[in-house]
Amino acid sequence: MDVQPRDPAEEIKGLERCINDLVSVLALPAMWSGGDPSRIVDTLLDALLGMLQVDLVYVRLKNPGSQAPIEMVRCPQSQKQMVQPHEIGEALKHWLGADAQEWPLLIRNPIRGRDLSMVPLGLGLQGEIGAIVAGSERADFPRQTERLILSVAANQASIGLQEARLRSEQKGVASELDRRVAQRTAELAAANEELRKEIAERWRAEENLRSSEEKHRLVVETASDAVISMDDHGTIQFANPATAIIFGYDPTELVGRPLTVLMPEFMRELHDRGFRRFLETGQRHINWRGTELSALRKDGQEFPVEVSFGELTRDGHKLFTGFIRDISERRQTADKLRASERDLSLIIETIPGLIWCAAPDGELTYLNQRLLDYTGTSHDDWAKRGWANLLHPDDAAPSAHAWAHAVASGQPHEGQFRLRRSDGVYRWFQVLGQAARDSEGGVVRWYGLLIDIHDRKYMEEALRESQAQLSRAIQKATVGEFAAAIAHEINQPLAAVVANGQACLRWLAAQPSDIAKAQEAAERIVRDGKESGEVVRRIRALFQQAALEKIELDLNEVIAEVLRLLNGETAKKRITVETDLDQDLAHVAGDRVQLQQLVFNLLLNGIEAMDPVVDRLKRLSIRSKHSSPETVLVEVRDSGIGLKDPERIFDAFFTTKENGMGMGLAICRSIVAAHQGRLWAATREGPGAIFSFTLPAKAGLAS
Amino acid sequence: MNSDSPVVFVVDDDHRVREALSSLISSAGLRVAVFGSAAEFLEYEKPDAPACLVLDLQLPGTSGLELQQQLVGGDAPPIVFISGHGDIPSSVRAMKAGAIEFLSKPFDDRELLQAIDSALDRDRIERQKRSELAELQRHYNLLTPREREVLPFVVAGFANKQTGADLGTSEITIGVHRGQIMRKMAAKSLAELVRMADKLGISRAAGTV
Numbered sequence: 001m002d003v004q005p006r007d008p009a010e011e012i013k014g015l016e017r018c019i020n021d022l023v024s025v026l027a028l029p030a031m032w033s034g035g036d037p038s039r040i041v042d043t044l045l046d047a048l049l050g051m052l053q054v055d056l057v058y059v060r061l062k063n064p065g066s067q068a069p070i071e072m073v074r075c076p077q078s079q080k081q082m083v084q085p086h087e088i089g090e091a092l093k094h095w096l097g098a099d100a101q102e103w104p105l106l107i108r109n110p111i112r113g114r115d116l117s118m119v120p121l122g123l124g125l126q127g128e129i130g131a132i133v134a135g136s137e138r139a140d141f142p143r144q145t146e147r148l149i150l151s152v153a154a155n156q157a158s159i160g161l162q163e164a165r166l167r168s169e170q171k172g173v174a175s176e177l178d179r180r181v182a183q184r185t186a187e188l189a190a191a192n193e194e195l196r197k198e199i200a201e202r203w204r205a206e207e208n209l210r211s212s213e214e215k216h217r218l219v220v221e222t223a224s225d226a227v228i229s230m231d232d233h234g235t236i237q238f239a240n241p242a243t244a245i246i247f248g249y250d251p252t253e254l255v256g257r258p259l260t261v262l263m264p265e266f267m268r269e270l271h272d273r274g275f276r277r278f279l280e281t282g283q284r285h286i287n288w289r290g291t292e293l294s295a296l297r298k299d300g301q302e303f304p305v306e307v308s309f310g311e312l313t314r315d316g317h318k319l320f321t322g323f324i325r326d327i328s329e330r331r332q333t334a335d336k337l338r339a340s341e342r343d344l345s346l347i348i349e350t351i352p353g354l355i356w357c358a359a360p361d362g363e364l365t366y367l368n369q370r371l372l373d374y375t376g377t378s379h380d381d382w383a384k385r386g387w388a389n390l391l392h393p394d395d396a397a398p399s400a401h402a403w404a405h406a407v408a409s410g411q412p413h414e415g416q417f418r419l420r421r422s423d424g425v426y427r428w429f430q431v432l433g434q435a436a437r438d439s440e441g442g443v444v445r446w447y448g449l450l451i452d453i454h455d456r457k458y459m460e461e462a463l464r465e466s467q468a469q470l471s472r473a474i475q476k477a478t479v480g481e482f483a484a485a486i487a488h489e490i491n492q493p494l495a496a497v498v499a500n501g502q503a504c505l506r507w508l509a510a511q512p513s514d515i516a517k518a519q520e521a522a523e524r525i526v527r528d529g530k531e532s533g534e535v536v537r538r539i540r541a542l543f544q545q546a547a548l549e550k551i552e553l554d555l556n557e558v559i560a561e562v563l564r565l566l567n568g569e570t571a572k573k574r575i576t577v578e579t580d581l582d583q584d585l586a587h588v589a590g591d592r593v594q595l596q597q598l599v600f601n602l603l604l605n606g607i608e609a610m611d612p613v614v615d616r617l618k619r620l621s622i623r624s625k626h627s628s629p630e631t632v633l634v635e636v637r638d639s640g641i642g643l644k645d646p647e648r649i650f651d652a653f654f655t656t657k658e659n660g661m662g663m664g665l666a667i668c669r670s671i672v673a674a675h676q677g678r679l680w681a682a683t684r685e686g687p688g689a690i691f692s693f694t695l696p697a698k699a700g701l702a703s
Numbered sequence: 704m705n706s707d708s709p710v711v712f713v714v715d716d717d718h719r720v721r722e723a724l725s726s727l728i729s730s731a732g733l734r735v736a737v738f739g740s741a742a743e744f745l746e747y748e749k750p751d752a753p754a755c756l757v758l759d760l761q762l763p764g765t766s767g768l769e770l771q772q773q774l775v776g777g778d779a780p781p782i783v784f785i786s787g788h789g790d791i792p793s794s795v796r797a798m799k800a801g802a803i804e805f806l807s808k809p810f811d812d813r814e815l816l817q818a819i820d821s822a823l824d825r826d827r828i829e830r831q832k833r834s835e836l837a838e839l840q841r842h843y844n845l846l847t848p849r850e851r852e853v854l855p856f857v858v859a860g861f862a863n864k865q866t867g868a869d870l871g872t873s874e875i876t877i878g879v880h881r882g883q884i885m886r887k888m889a890a891k892s893l894a895e896l897v898r899m900a901d902k903l904g905i906s907r908a909a910g911t912v
Binding site for chain 1 (some may be wrong): 717719720722723724726727729730731785787808809811812815821883
């Protein structure tokens with residue numbers, strides 16, 4: 001404090017002011033209470049600027065949180081806008097160095113370039129809080145009072161700032177504590193939530209379990225199978241309601257009783273033994289998944305059941321649960337089915353038919369006993385060799401072919417073949433096969449029958465032969481009658497001529513000759529001779545004028561019909577018949593019966609021409625073709641004795657046969673003539689003859 | 704030719720054959736009568752003379768074989784069949800039924816005339832037999848009913864006594880009947896009477912012994 005000669009009143013006033021200012025400064029901490037450092041500094045600076053006549057008040061606070069210090073500056077109103085706190089800070093720093101302790105007390109005003117008397121004061125005991133600097137251009141700065149006030153203010157600010165810093169630190173600790181508490185609280189809350197969820201989950205699981213148990217209970221309660229549990233003593237612990245229906249026991253009366261009450265007497269011992277063994281060794285002596293057993297109803301009736309078992313260990317005790325199904329009906333159905341199968345099998349095995357089955361690929365899968373007996377074979381033989389070995393060699397290939405076709409096409413199989421009987425005799429059979437199909441139409445199996453048609457076939461053949469014979473007989477009878485009629489017609493005048501001739505001779509030879517009578521006889525001869533000629537002419541006219549019923553005909557059909565008629569004859573005489581029929585042969589207009597007779601006569605002629613042949617093959621061939629587009633030609637060739645006189649063979653009554661009438665070929669020629677055709681014969685280069693006829697084709701009627 | 708001379712009947716539906724046969728048979732010096740059908744022949748009043756029938760097998764209406772069947776047993780003439788085309792079964796039937804010959808047209812005149820001769824000879828014998836039988840029958844008709852009763856016993860060789868016993872009369876009465884029978888029948892001996900009875904078809908009595 002500098003003491004200058006002053007007016008004492010002034011001095012007193014000054015001192016009073018100083019005391020007032022000190023009081024104000026001392027009152028500052030009360031204002032700062034709870035405030036933060038910047039607010040403390042703010043009020044401090046305002047207070048100092050108001051109390052002291054200074055040009056600059058600057059505070060620098062070390063900021064514990066960062067490198068940059070907090071700087072604040074106050075100037076009187078007139079200088080305020082011209083200076084920034086950090087400019088002051090920089091200026092002071094350059095000027096004074098960083099250490100406030102070493103600051104000079106007098107420095108040049110960094111702003112206005114005039115000298116400033118500076119009072120730097122450290123804040124805190126070691127200046128650790130910061131520094132405060134007051135500066136004035138006044139020369140008397142600082143006065144004693146001013147230095148006092150600044151020191152007190154600096155002390156007060158240090159305390160305030162210290163408190164603020166402390167408070168701030170406490171506040172940080174508190175907030176850290178709060179934060180930790182909050183964090184812990186949150187952690188706890190999360191844990192709680194987790195727990196709650198877990199509980200809910202568990203509850204749901206339990207709920208599910210309860211519901212599932214409920215369901216299982218429902219299943220067991222409503223099951224149509226009996227469900228019975230027993231413990232490891234074989235004592236029944238539980239029985240469901242179905243038990244009552246199946247066994248006749250109320251479930252409650254079963255609980256506590258041994259399981260064996262539900263078994264027939266003979267099974268009980270077995271059960272006990274098996275159960276004991278299982279308990280000891282774990283070895284199951286019956287299948288636990290569905291075993292058919294006998295059970296005993298309360299009323300003592302035995303019935304078949306199917307039983308399945310399950311095993312469960314609870315609290316160290318084993319619990320066995322059996323599911324028992326009454327299979328009486330199923331058994332009955334199965335028995336019936338078996339009986340029906342047995343019947344069916346019996347039928348198949350005993351019916352007098354030969355039955356076979358084959359796989360879709362044609363492989364034989366089944367042959368009934370009769371078929372095996374008939375052929376004297378076993379299933380194995382058939383499996384190995386199939387049909388082929390038992391068929392007649394001539395039938396094997398065509399039959400195999402037909403069967404292959406049926407298998408490939410799925411069409412019904414039908415055919416005839418000779419099957420070898422166990423004694424080696426071949427008999428004719430008709431085979432019939434039908435494919436059984438699934439819902440999609442695929443062949444699943446072939447079923448077949450073999451029918452013995454041997455006798456029938458031979459009967460048919462015999463019948464055909466007798467038909468042929470009959471036909472031939474009719475043919476011959478017709479020819480015979482016809483010949484008789486002609487003979488009669490010719491014979492009558494002939495007989496008269498002969499008789500007249502003889503009479504004539506007698507009259508002439510008589511003594512004396514009766515010339516008149518002889519002449520009469522001779523005249524009758526002439527008359528009757530002429531009449532005979534007339535008869536012959538009339539017969540020929542008869543042939544030609546015979547009203548023909550001409551219809552459109554296929555000569556191939558006619559040939560086939562006649563060949564059928566002659567089948568027996570050719571077979572009997574071991575004649576090989578060859579046909580070469582033009583399938584595109586035009587139709588002809590003709591009388592079916594007459595053309596049949598024509599072909600019949602020509603074929604029969606050929607057959608009979610081969611009768612004497614013993615040293616070579618008897619071959620009869622018939623051929624049809626077009627000799628021109630308008631003409632149909634039929635040729636009949638034989639390998640018989642040939643023709644000695646081809647020119648005469650068509651003459652009526654010309655025959656080389658002992659029994660022949662000599663009319664056959666004459667009739668043939670008449671028939672051909674009546675159809676505007678031509679008939680001729682030729683000797684073959686080899687043995688035999690060729691008879692050919694042509695008929696005009698019916699225009700535009702080719703088949 | 705007198706009324707006793709043999710006659711040949713010809714039945715044939717063919718006039719040419721009829722004419723020729725008529726001429727031929729005439730040339731052999733035989734009487735001929737020709738007919739176109741069986742009916743014409745049956746209606747014809749036949750002369751009392753040896754005869755034969757030349758018959759065609761095939762006739763309209765009644766056939767040759769049918770006519771032959773109708774004529775069997777009567778005093779019909781022997782038959783020579785002629786046929787346009789003789790079939791064996793027909794000829795066999797004809798021959799079994801007593802035909803003399805079966806000729807197929809045309810036939811040889813000698814065959815025919817020979818057959819006709821045979822037939823006429825046969826007819827002559829038959830006529831003789833028939834006339835003898837008629838004479839016997841005439842004698843037999845003279846017998847009383849009782850004599851006709853006795854006759855079988857006589858021809859069987861029964862003694863009068865036994866016959867009498869069988870017929871319930873005396874030996875003497877039978878002897879009288881026997882004498883009457885011998886006289887009326889003009890039998891010279893028992894043997895002749897036996898032959899006569901045979902011809903008349905009288906069977907011998909079996910009688911009780």
